[in-house]
Amino acid sequence: MNSELYSICIHYASGLNDTQTMLDQTKKPKRQGWKQNPEAVQENILNAALEEFSQRGFASGSINVIADKTATSKRMIYYYFGDKEGLYRKVIDKAYQDMREGEAKLNLDVSDPVAAMRKLIKFTFEHHAEQQDFIRLVMIENIHRAKHLASKEKFAEINALAIARVNEIYNAGVTQQVFRTGLSPAQIHWQISAMCFFNVSNKATFSAAFGDDLFSHDGQQQLCRSIQNTVLAFLEYDPEQSETRGLSDKTNS
């Protein structure tokens, strides 16, 4: 195991600066290279833990298995993270952070609101599909009723950011009179999230019921397009105004 330890030091050496600035050690890199590299070890553990927890959930996720996936020993997990829950919380934090950093990459040109909205939806759709681990963690958190969600703020931040983006597009669209008025950006964001999230979260049961067609490349592309159309239809068209026919039945108000 000692030999392996050396290897992770080298392996993680490139990422060291990141972790160090994170920990406010912007000076010169102490402890370069050789043994004893706490930041790398922690990140190593964190990655292993993310894998395990996102695959198996909190309770099923085994500390021993995580330790095995690590280049270090179980002892280190407890040394750095205290206990299982502490580790799990850090994993969630990290996943959120990664997710947010990913989302930050998107830049939109609002001058064409319809195009911007399509692009936003497409990005959200694909980004969700890429971040399966994150989504699994959110699912797990929901089953636990968000018990471990210590950093609600971080989570709120992600969504707030997304809503702000929607808002920008929506306002531009209203100004240009391509979107109808009176909608809330949160509502729009909710719809996009719901469909993009559901697409990956319920993949297993959906495949079980209907086969994998929907999850082929074409199927996904088509679905993405369909979501775009749905949201845009909602933004551009008010079924209540134009057709009173359906509202003669007031049982659903």
Added chain:
Amino acid sequence: MNSELYSICIHYASGLNDTQTMLDQTKKPKRQGWKQNPEAVQENILNAALEEFSQRGFASGSINVIADKTATSKRMIYYYFGDKEGLYRKVIDKAYQDMREGEAKLNLDVSDPVAAMRKLIKFTFEHHAEQQDFIRLVMIENIHRAKHLASKEKFAEINALAIARVNEIYNAGVTQQVFRTGLSPAQIHWQISAMCFFNVSNKATFSAAFGDDLFSHDGQQQLCRSIQNTVLAFLEYDPEQSETRGLSDKTNS
């Protein structure tokens, strides 16, 4: 514990006919009242297990805890269900059955397609909200990648039934020229499911991020309405045809 056993026998006596017809014992009720009431015991276990599994998941769900919730002993669980997984499978089966029976209650008048669609969506929305246990099980199954979903057929059946219903409404709508052509009922069903499911599955994290407003009575009603409008807008209006503006950007095709 013996005294408790008597009580469940009495307690479950009313439901006995159900279970007996289920088990094809339509004759007279043997073993009435007194002790030794297998059907009641099994149902008792099943209910306890549903509670435990839907709250805690498969792995976290403890057989011992289930046994404690039961009026019987742990041994009985293994006697009737073999092992943990066997029990879990039966729980899923039962939940599906309950869900399907609930869905079967809905009767729609297709002569007004818009109204029918609104009613269907409202029903789905509310039914999902009521069947939280079922939804939790589906979530758990998705986390496990539907590993335990032995009765895929049953699950497929539920959805197929729902799709058939959508199809009926949609066709009527197309005939009456209130819905546009070229949409697939599966697609429509998917949208409705996605939003209604997401509403309850992601309640915890959503509350954590935005507070509970969305889940107040008013909030839910408004959301339901919003989902109806979204789907109807999609059915009535084609954003691709009317506005070519947004499609000048072809990066999202």
Added chain:
DNA sequence: AAGTGATTGTACCACCTGGTTAATTACTGG
């Protein structure tokens, strides 16, 4: 070169888990 404090390895533990053994009771048919 000894000391110091942060890190790491080894071996271990109490506890809880799913699952079982074997004996006992309640009931059935003859």
Added chain:
DNA sequence: CCAGTAATTAACCAGGTGGTACAATCACTT
């Protein structure tokens, strides 16, 4: 009333779990 079977109980077990005690090892100071 008795033999046989179905239902039920209580005690038990091996294995794995999260978590630790303790000592060794390292980087770095003095």
